[in-house]
Amino acid sequence: MESLPFFIFFSTLFIQSLHFLSFSADIITPDLPVKDGQTLISVSQSFELGFFSPGTSKYRYVGIWYKKSPETVVWVANRNNPLTDHFGVLTIENRGNLVLLDQMKNIMWSSNSSSIIAGPVAQLLDSGNLVVRDNGSSRNTESYRWQSFDQPSDTLLPGMKLGWNLKTGQERYLITWRSISDPSPGDFTYRLDIHGLPQLFIVVGSVKKVRSGPWNGIFFGGTPKVHNSVFEPILVRNEDEIYYTYRLLNNSVSSRLTLNQSGAVERLVMYGQNSGWTTIYSVPVDTCENYRQCGANGICRTRTSPLCECLKGFKSIPEEELDIQNFYGSRKCETRLTLDCQPGEGFLKLPGVKLPDLLEFRLNESMNLKECEAECFKNCSCSAFATTNLSGGGDGSGCLMWFGNLIDIREQSGSTIGQDIHIRVPASELEMVRSSKRKKMLKTALVVSMSTLLAIFVSGLVLWISWRKIKRKVGMDRRKEGMEAPLFDLDTIATATNNFAPDSIIGAGGFGSVYKGKLLTGQEIAVKKLSMNSGQGVEEFRNEVVLIAKLQHRNLVGLLGSCIHREERMLIYEYMPNKSLDYFIFDHERSALLGWKERFVIILGIARGLLYLHQDSKLQIVHRDLKPSNVLLDSNLIPKISDFGLARISGDDGKETKTRRVIGTYGYMAPEYAIDGKFSVKSDVFSLGVLLLEIISGKKNRGFVHPDHHHNLVGHVSRNNHMERKYVISL
Ligand SMILES: *[C@@H]1O[C@H](CO)[C@@H](O)[C@H](O)[C@H]1NC(C)=O
Ligand SMILES: *[C@@H]1O[C@H](CO)[C@@H](O)[C@H](O)[C@H]1NC(C)=O
Ligand SMILES: *[C@@H]1O[C@H](CO)[C@@H](O)[C@H](O)[C@H]1NC(C)=O
Ligand SMILES: *[C@@H]1O[C@H](CO)[C@@H](O)[C@H](O)[C@H]1NC(C)=O
Ligand SMILES: *[C@@H]1O[C@H](CO)[C@@H](O)[C@H](O)[C@H]1NC(C)=O
Numbered sequence: 004m005e006s007l008p009f010f011i012f013f014s015t016l017f018i019q020s021l022h023f024l025s026f027s028a029d030i031i032t033p034d035l036p037v038k039d040g041q042t043l044i045s046v047s048q049s050f051e052l053g054f055f056s057p058g059t060s061k062y063r064y065v066g067i068w069y070k071k072s073p074e075t076v077v078w079v080a081n082r083n084n085p086l087t088d089h090f091g092v093l094t095i096e097n098r099g100n101l102v103l104l105d106q107m108k109n110i111m112w113s114s115n116s117s118s119i120i121a122g123p124v125a126q127l128l129d130s131g132n133l134v135v136r137d138n139g140s141s142r143n144t145e146s147y148r149w150q151s152f153d154q155p156s157d158t159l160l161p162g163m164k165l166g167w168n169l170k171t172g173q174e175r176y177l178i179t180w181r182s183i184s185d186p187s188p189g190d191f192t193y194r195l196d197i198h199g200l201p202q203l204f205i206v207v208g209s210v211k212k213v214r215s216g217p218w219n220g221i222f223f224g225g226t227p228k229v230h231n232s233v234f235e236p237i238l239v240r241n242e243d244e245i246y247y248t249y250r251l252l253n254n255s256v257s258s259r260l261t262l263n264q265s266g267a268v269e270r271l272v273m274y275g276q277n278s279g280w281t282t283i284y285s286v287p288v289d290t291c292e293n294y295r296q297c298g299a300n301g302i303c304r305t306r307t308s309p310l311c312e313c314l315k316g317f318k319s320i321p322e323e324e325l326d327i328q329n330f331y332g333s334r335k336c337e338t339r340l341t342l343d344c345q346p347g348e349g350f351l352k353l354p355g356v357k358l359p360d361l362l363e364f365r366l367n368e369s370m371n372l373k374e375c376e377a378e379c380f381k382n383c384s385c386s387a388f389a390t391t392n393l394s395g396g397g398d399g400s401g402c403l404m405w406f407g408n409l410i411d412i413r414e415q416s417g418s419t420i421g422q423d424i425h426i427r428v429p430a431s432e433l434e435m436v437r438s439s440k441r442k443k444m445l446k447t448a449l450v451v452s453m454s455t456l457l458a459i460f461v462s463g464l465v466l467w468i469s470w471r472k473i474k475r476k477v478g479m480d481r482r483k484e485g486m487e488a489p490l491f492d493l494d495t496i497a498t499a500t501n502n503f504a505p506d507s508i509i510g511a512g513g514f515g516s517v518y519k520g521k522l523l524t525g526q527e528i529a530v531k532k533l534s535m536n537s538g539q540g541v542e543e544f545r546n547e548v549v550l551i552a553k554l555q556h557r558n559l560v561g562l563l564g565s566c567i568h569r570e571e572r573m574l575i576y577e578y579m580p581n582k583s584l585d586y587f588i589f590d591h592e593r594s595a596l597l598g599w600k601e602r603f604v605i606i607l608g609i610a611r612g613l614l615y616l617h618q619d620s621k622l623q624i625v626h627r628d629l630k631p632s633n634v635l636l637d638s639n640l641i642p643k644i645s646d647f648g649l650a651r652i653s654g655d656d657g658k659e660t661k662t663r664r665v666i667g668t669y670g671y672m673a674p675e676y677a678i679d680g681k682f683s684v685k686s687d688v689f690s691l692g693v694l695l696l697e698i699i700s701g702k703k704n705r706g707f708v709h710p711d712h713h714h715n716l717v718g719h720v721s722r723n724n725h726m727e728r729k730y731v732i733s734l
């Protein structure tokens with residue numbers, strides 16, 4: 004009889020202590036450690052802390068997981084230092100350090116708390132945060148001496164901070180697990196870049212892999228905007244801290260953000276009790292998310308093929324010319340050609356994109372869009388601008404200006420909402436947009452109503468005529484300034500060339516025909532009309548327009564303007580009555596008209612023109628196709644280098660560039676260019692040499708025949724060079 008009450012007392016005590024130790028306790032004190040096999044459970048049973056072995060691993064780790072989903076570990080203490088046996092103990096030392104000890108009392112992990120606490124307690128909170136505090140002090144966040152939220156693993160729980168403490172320089176970021184069975188830090192990290200406006204990055208080592216757009220006051224640009232009642236994203240920016248966090252909107256729904264082992268960030272939710280996790284979005288969503296997918300000044304679009312396109316106003320380097328230097332996508336779209344503002348430049352709005360990375364930029368959060376545009380316009384190296392803060396509605400506020408290359412722009416679609424960016428473009432691009440807008444407007448107007456059709460048509464016609472008059476006037480003025488290549492309309496050119504009459508053709512090349520024409524002003528012109536279906540011709544057309552418009556020299560042919568009509572592209576030059584050099588020097592009779600003195604003057608002129616291209620103009624240009632037929636002669640026999648279709652801007656250091664697309668004319672190409680595709684200003688000098696030999700000898704390099712050998716002209720000359728110095732005369 005005596006033993007029964009004792010038994011009851013004993014077993015109650017036993018059950019109570021078991022209960023206390025393993026199931027309901029949420030605190031660790033120096034007297035109450037957690038041993039392998041025991042766990043802490045937060046007050047509302049949301050999170051549990053204990054020892055576990057992930058996947059197929061035999062090692063033991065201390066971690067925190069969802070009570071309702073024990074396989075979902077959200078934090079690991081000893082990621083780098085697993086226990087090899089089942090005798091680990093997590094305890095708090097008297098002075099407040101949280102430590103994990105193995106069987107031999109070796110410290111396997113420590114919270115490294117530096118401050119000494121009188122009554123140290125570690126507690127697992129309902130948020131999933133393990134905190135160390137002084138039992139005596141109040142229980143607010145400031146009193147935490149240490150917290151697991153400060154050392155995230157791969158998961159961001161609600162209330163955790165991803166970002167920077169500006170006072171201490173501490174950064175909190177996610178690091179992926181190495182594998183499902185190994186929680187040690189993997190290669191991927193997910194972190195907040197606070198250079199300018201905050202942006203989120205998935206990084207491997209120090210290499211950016213995926214980028215969100217800048218924080219726009221409501222969300223990170225380019226991240227899928229989830230219309231949900233689950234969580235609210237929050238960005239905190241103050242003097243002490245900049246961080247991203249989020250809060251849950253419905254207590255019966257759990258949500259977490261996890262950087263998984265493949266380097267993807269997943270937003271997961273669980274509705275109600277253990278019903279399994281659902282991924283509501285993940286990053287990256289598609290190929291366009293890859294950082295710099297389209298290189299500098301390109302835009303990535305998933306809905307079109309090819310994926311990458313150059314931004315308006317930037318010239319693409321043909322695919323075949325991409326060599327190893329371009330492999331990383333840094334130069335697929337050539338940089339803008341000038342650094343000084345050109346007349347007529349302006350901005351084009353590119354709607355619905357992920358804004359470019361903040362590499363070279365300026366931020367002013369007090370400006371509005373108008374002021375921003377004016378500020379960007381003033382500085383010629385400002386390549387684009389956008390607003391920074393959409394939370395006020397309307398156009399937004401704030402001003403972000405980019406300088407130099409624009410990196411990592413993509414078009415947004417579907418659930419992701421893009422932003423507008425305004426990109427600096429040359430006058431010609433604005434002109435094209437304007438004319439297509441005009442067409443659209445006219446179309447819209449025509450379908451408005453049958454009854455007003457006539458009235459609209461008549462007034463439209465009147466407007467159109469007066470607009471044309473104004474445009475012509477403007478065109479003339481611009482031409483007088485001679486600063487840029489104006490656009491001619493098709494009517495003007497058609498009239499000038501007698502409707503492209505066959506008898507006005509004065510030459511034909513690979514890209515189309517050249518017509519002679521006369522403007523109403525009496526000026527004679529040469530019109531190079533590119534054949535419509537030559538895709539290559541369009542590239543060369545843009546190249547020529549853009550390059551020549553920037554070059555002014557008496558030994559370069561003058562471009563008067565261009566004409567774009569539907570698919571049709573035309574270049575309009577000054578007319579050269581004496582045709583080209585080959586017309587004279589290779590013709591037995593006509594060559595007699597060019598004496599030594601004339602030839603000498605022509606050679607000097609060509610050399611001056613080339614020197615200008617190579618060294619005296621603002622850009623260093625390699626012509627790549629210098630030959631007699633590309634040297635035109637004006638009425639005074641002044642030579643003019645023409646045909647810039649193949650010309651390239653060369654690096655300012657004059658170094659060699661390499662291309663896989665060797666184009667030019669055999670017989671004039673330098674051997675290293677013809678064979679290896681390497682070209683530089685020196686390639687032009689080689690061509691000049693051939694040109695000189697031809698001018699002096701009156702013989703073509705290719706097609707040269709000699710009774711004694713099979714060499715061409717250049718071969719013949721170099722063969723004789725060391726034996727007979729007066730080789731030229733002997734010809
Ligand atoms: C504590 O300090 C040790 C030694 O400096 C270091 O190896 C360890 O990573 C630190 N632990 C934590 C949780 O920071
Ligand atoms: C915390 O302090 C209270 C009173 O100040 C005391 O009753 C309690 O035992 C202490 N708990 C621990 C774990 O030190
Ligand atoms: C919270 O989520 C639960 C489960 O999805 C849903 O039944 C409930 O209506 C939600 N409550 C609110 C206020 O949205
Ligand atoms: C990581 O997340 C992505 C996107 O949800 C998914 O396709 C991939 O399978 C996940 N990887 C792992 C290892 O869970
Ligand atoms: C931002 O713009 C405002 C208004 O133009 C100007 O007064 C201010 O000085 C600018 N701030 C900076 C840092 O440039």
Ligand SMILES: *[C@@H]1O[C@H](CO)[C@@H](O)[C@H](O)[C@H]1NC(C)=O
Pocket residue numbers: 364365382383384385406
């Ligand atoms: C244009 O802006 C850049 C970058 O802020 C600056 O370095 C440069 O001096 C500015 N140029 C002019 C002319 O204001």
Ligand SMILES: *[C@@H]1O[C@H](CO)[C@@H](O)[C@H](O)[C@H]1NC(C)=O
Pocket residue numbers: 220368392393394395396400401
């Ligand atoms: C963004 O705009 C809103 C509304 O105009 C304003 O309250 C907020 O302070 C702005 N944020 C910043 C960072 O300027």
